[in-house]
């Protein structure tokens with residue numbers, strides 16, 4: 001799939017979730033985070049882009065990004081660059097993952113985007129303290145969370161060249177020799193890799209931050225090298241079989257700690273021990 005097709009798939013999944021999923025909260029307009037990137041209301045990628053400070057208690061919709069910063073000297077908001085960013089953010093100066101997220105945000109017709117590097121003043125302890133406390137609301141109330149699953153750093157981008165035969169089914173049609181009659185057709189499916197292997201083994205999942213980012217959010221779209229993946233409270237989807245929703249009741253679907261807690265607070269003990277054993281996250285120090 002190319003970018004535009006992925007946008008259409010993401011839109012279809014979101015719409016299905018919003019309209020048909022009973023366990024998934026409707027995307028009500030929520031209290032906006034203190035700062036957001038205003039991506040404008042056009043799909044023009046050269047359109048105006050700037051940071052805004054929201055009025056207290058103002059409501060709306062935004063997309064939040066979950067990604068790896070990496071070791072690169074990231075483009076960020078500091079006390080020195082804040083005024084410039086409130087006036088204008090040059091699209092071409094941004095690292096690729098943030099550019100890609102802006103493209104997706106515009107294609108989903110959402111006006112605001114939250115990215116920690118730009119929405120928190122990075123050299124202000126005071127601002128970090130205040131915003132870290134709000135991060136739960138930023139992810140929990142986001143319209144959708146976009147997870148750049150493969151990128152090792154913010155310059156990696158969300159879209160990578162890949163073999164479409166490995167991420168979505170291919171329809172083969174067999175016709176008679178004269179080409180007039182359709183004899184049969186077959187679907188050739190890409191290798192069946194479990195969602196939990198596909199998504200949870202990715203580079204992004206080795207970061208401690210993602211634990212809260214993807215557990216708290218209602219709807220997550222993972223941009224993965226194996227294709228687009230979806231998770232909401234109703235279940236999971238993969239681009240390889242776009243119409244198939246594996247419901248959250250399926251034992252193969254990894255439980256999100258806050259969903260399970262909402263169903264029954266006693267679940268917290270089992271989930272917490274599973275979390276502690278999740279050594280692949282690299283969260284724990286041996287000492």
Ligand SMILES: [Zn+2]
Nearest residue numbers: 017021024232
């Ligand atoms: Zn849903």
